[in-house]
Every structure is written in structure tokens, then in C-alpha cells.
Amino acid sequence: MRGHTIVLGLVGPLLLGSCALFGLPTTYLFKHNPNQADPSAGGNAVASVSGGMVSTVLSVSGLTPGKAYIAHYHAFGxxxxxxxxxxNGPVTVxxxxxxxxxxxxxxxxxxxxTAKIEGDKGAYINVHYASDPSVVPICAPVKLAKG
Ligand SMILES: [Cu+2]
Structure with a gap:
């Protein structure tokens, strides 16, 4: 009985962490970082996996009209x-x-x-000002625990 409990405790998080690998679209919500950039910015990222590829659609609102942005998947830092x-992880894609x-x-x-963003390689998605990548209005957490 005790062995079962331990096994479930280990397997549960692994299954949750790999949901995006089983084909159903997964939605991640953007949250605002603690800064003043684009204060009403928000939106989501919807990831769909098929045939070893993952398609991620960012839908964002509250940005500065006409302004250029960049976005990345980042690894857990x-x-x-x-x-x-x-x-503070490195860019992966x-x-x-x-x-x-x-x-x-x-x-x-x-x-x-999918291999490029599996596990800790796809921990979060950042949206940056293209003109100053140090400004990151919003971030969508994808993987909530390291490892
Ligand atoms: Cu980035």
C-alpha cells in the first residue's frame, strides 16, 4: 500500500507535465510581469501537438498599437x-x-x-519589446516545477 502511494506521487506530476504531448490542445494564460509595460496586456497560448511537431498560437491583447514584439519559449532557469x-531561463525557440x-x-x-520544448526546455513563453528585449510585459507559465 505504501509503495502504491509513493509510485502515484511520482507518476502524477509526470503525467500532468506531459499532457501537451498527447494531442489535445493545451491553453496557457499570460500573466503580467511586475512592471509598467503595457499594463493591460494579456492573452493566451494554445499548444497543439501532432506528428512530433507542436503548433503554438499566441493570442495577445492590450499591447501598444503598431509596436513590434518578439516572443520565445524559454527553458527553466x-x-x-x-x-x-x-x-530567468535561456531562450529555446x-x-x-x-x-x-x-x-x-x-x-x-x-x-x-516537440523535442525542442519538452520538459524544462519549454517552461514558459515571454513576450518582449522588439526594441528592448529586457522589457517583458507578459509571461505564460507552461511548466510549473523544475525537473
Ligand atoms: Cu524571450
């Missing part, structure tokens, strides 16, 4: 084990550059190999 958006429309909305799609 060294600064946190429980908050990927605060972990970049989305195509995009520009917010006249209403401050934008949508951009990235298709890439």
Missing part, C-alpha cells in the same frame, strides 16, 4: 524552481516577430519540433 516566469495592430491585438504562430 536557475533563479526559481517553482515560478518559471521568474526563473523563438516565435516569428510580430506587430500589434491598431487595437493593440496580435496573433502569432510557431510550429516546431
Amino acid at each position: 536557475p533563479d526559481s524552481s517553482t515560478d518559471p516566469c521568474a526563473s 523563438g516565435f516569428p516577430n510580430f506587430v500589434a495592430d491598431a487595437s493593440g491585438n496580435a496573433s502569432v504562430t510557431l510550429k516546431t519540433d
Whole structure:
């Protein structure tokens, strides 16, 4: 009985962490970082897996109209084990550059190999100002615990 409990405790998080690998679209919500950039920015990222590829569609609102942005998947970094958006991880895959429309909305799609964002390699998605990538209005956590 005790053995079962331990096994379930280990397997549960692994199954949750790999849901995106089983074909159903998974939605991740953007949250605003603690800064003043584009204060009403928000939106989501919807990831769909098929044939070893993952397609991720970012749908974002509240951006600065006409402004250029960049977005990336980032790996889990060294600064946190429980908050990927605060972990300061390296870029793993970049989305195509995009520009917010006249209403401050934008949508951009990235298709890439699932292997490039599996596990800790796809811990979060950041949206940056293209003109100053140190400015990151919003972040979508994808993987909530390191390892
Ligand atoms: Cu980035």
C-alpha cells in the first residue's frame, strides 16, 4: 500500500507535465510581469501537438498599437524552481516577430519540433519589446516545477 502511494506521487506530476504531448490542445494564460509595460496586456497560448511537431498560437491583447514584439519559449532557469516566469531561463525557440495592430491585438504562430520544448526546455513563453528585449510585459507559465 505504501509503495502504491509513493509510485502515484511520482507518476502524477509526470503525467500532468506531459499532457501537451498527447494531442489535445493545451491553453496557457499570460500573466503580467511586475512592471509598467503595457499594463493591460494579456492573452493566451494554445499548444497543439501532432506528428512530433507542436503548433503554438499566441493570442495577445492590450499591447501598444503598431509596436513590434518578439516572443520565445524559454527553458527553466536557475533563479526559481517553482515560478518559471521568474526563473530567468535561456531562450529555446523563438516565435516569428510580430506587430500589434491598431487595437493593440496580435496573433502569432510557431510550429516546431516537440523535442525542442519538452520538459524544462519549454517552461514558459515571454513576450518582449522588439526594441528592448529586457522589457517583458507578459509571461505564460507552461511548466510549473523544475525537473
Ligand atoms: Cu524571450
